[in-house]
Amino acid sequence: MKRSGLILFAFIAMFLFGSCTAETDQKPDNIILLIGDGMSFAHFQAGILASETPLNMEQLTKIGFIFTSSADNFTTDSGAAGTALATGVKTNNGFIGMDPDGNPVKSILHLASDNGLSTGVVVTCAVTHATPAAFIAHQPSRNMAEEIALDYVNSGVDVFIGGGRNHFENREDGRNLLSELEEMGYMMAYNMDEVMSVSTGKMAGLVAPNHPPRYDEGRGDMLPDAVEKAISILNQDPSGFFLIVEGAQIDWGGHDNDIEYIVNEMLDFDRAVGKALEFAKNDGNTLVVITSDHDTGGMALHGYDPETREITAGFTTGGHTGLMQPVFAWGPGAERFTGMYENTGIFDRMLESFGFSRN
Numbered sequence: 001m002k003r004s005g006l007i008l009f010a011f012i013a014m015f016l017f018g019s020c021t022a023e024t025d026q027k028p029d030n031i032i033l034l035i036g037d038g039m040s041f042a043h044f045q046a047g048i049l050a051s052e053t054p055l056n057m058e059q060l061t062k063i064g065f066i067f068t069s070s071a072d073n074f075t076t077d078s079g080a081a082g083t084a085l086a087t088g089v090k091t092n093n094g095f096i097g098m099d100p101d102g103n104p105v106k107s108i109l110h111l112a113s114d115n116g117l118s119t120g121v122v123v124t125c126a127v128t129h130a131t132p133a134a135f136i137a138h139q140p141s142r143n144m145a146e147e148i149a150l151d152y153v154n155s156g157v158d159v160f161i162g163g164g165r166n167h168f169e170n171r172e173d174g175r176n177l178l179s180e181l182e183e184m185g186y187m188m189a190y191n192m193d194e195v196m197s198v199s200t201g202k203m204a205g206l207v208a209p210n211h212p213p214r215y216d217e218g219r220g221d222m223l224p225d226a227v228e229k230a231i232s233i234l235n236q237d238p239s240g241f242f243l244i245v246e247g248a249q250i251d252w253g254g255h256d257n258d259i260e261y262i263v264n265e266m267l268d269f270d271r272a273v274g275k276a277l278e279f280a281k282n283d284g285n286t287l288v289v290i291t292s293d294h295d296t297g298g299m300a301l302h303g304y305d306p307e308t309r310e311i312t313a314g315f316t317t318g319g320h321t322g323l324m325q326p327v328f329a330w331g332p333g334a335e336r337f338t339g340m341y342e343n344t345g346i347f348d349r350m351l352e353s354f355g356f357s358r359n
């Protein structure tokens with residue numbers, strides 16, 4: 001049987017076994033949530049086929065599936081999907097950190113902070129983009145980037161690394177949020193060399209005016225390096241931490257129906273997963289959860305050349321689909337994430353893992 005067939009068989013077997021496992025009473029000190037934006041099972045398998053070595057995600061045996069519809073549409077956008085993952089509340093497409101009636105809802109990041117944990121955000125897009133914004137902001141539109149940037153200033157988040165510097169600096173209201181963050185005690189970093197030089201305290205790493213470039217156009221190891229740095233800073237808090245990581249541009253490759261773009265971003269995201277798992281295995285008290293907000297592109301794999309690792313793929317759309325999405329988990333309480341459930345269940349299970357109440 002070919003390797004891809006074995007992986008698919010193992011995936012199904014692990015899902016069926018894991019879904020029958022009783023929930024654990026173990027509670028982690030830390031949770032790292034990694035979101036491959038737009039990453040469906042086909043994207044995952046494309047990464048497996050393209051990689052010369054097994055993916056980090058292949059070693060995970062606690063596997064589930066989530067349904068992704070939003071409150072007002074079978075096919076979600078990233079704002080509603082991010083809000084569901086972050087807050088446990090289904091909302092309308094385009095909303096950020098709000099219920100369908102426009103009421104703000106606390107995210108797992110806010111609740112972690114309320115309970116004395118350190119918090120962080122690491123992304124390959126602008127930090128004001130829909131998915132990371134859902135963990136930080138409360139806005140009726142994902143397009144309100146300047147308002148979302150102000151929400152960062154007021155959020156108390158300890159470390160955030162990504163693009164979007166213009167939304168903090170070149171603003172219509174004339175405010176310079178970079179100066180305000182510095183006055184609040186944040187170490188400011190405007191490229192990855194500066195990010196990597198910070199060793200402690202609060203950090204705002206705004207490494208690009210808008211979005212960082214795609215992996216194959218010069219971003220390099222920004223994502224795995226930023227994950228490693230964020231963990232090293234947040235882990236200095238003895239109370240524990242919550243970190244959300246997004247591989248944002250898997251989604252963009254799906255929108256472009258570009259298999260090469262997807263594969264490069266998938267492999268980069270998996271390297272970031274590897275950094276999280278390496279820390280978690282050494283630490284012993286860290287839960288790692290990996291999922292996607294939605295499928296992008298409706299991709300199907302049509303062919304594969306094992307000598308060149310070239311993949312032939314087709315796409316049903318340039319947008320999102322309503323397909324179920326995979327969930328992988330490792331560490332204390334990983335069994336909670338097996339089975340089939342709504343995307344809001346990711347929040348519920350993280351809340352239960354930490355032992356927090358919603359209020």
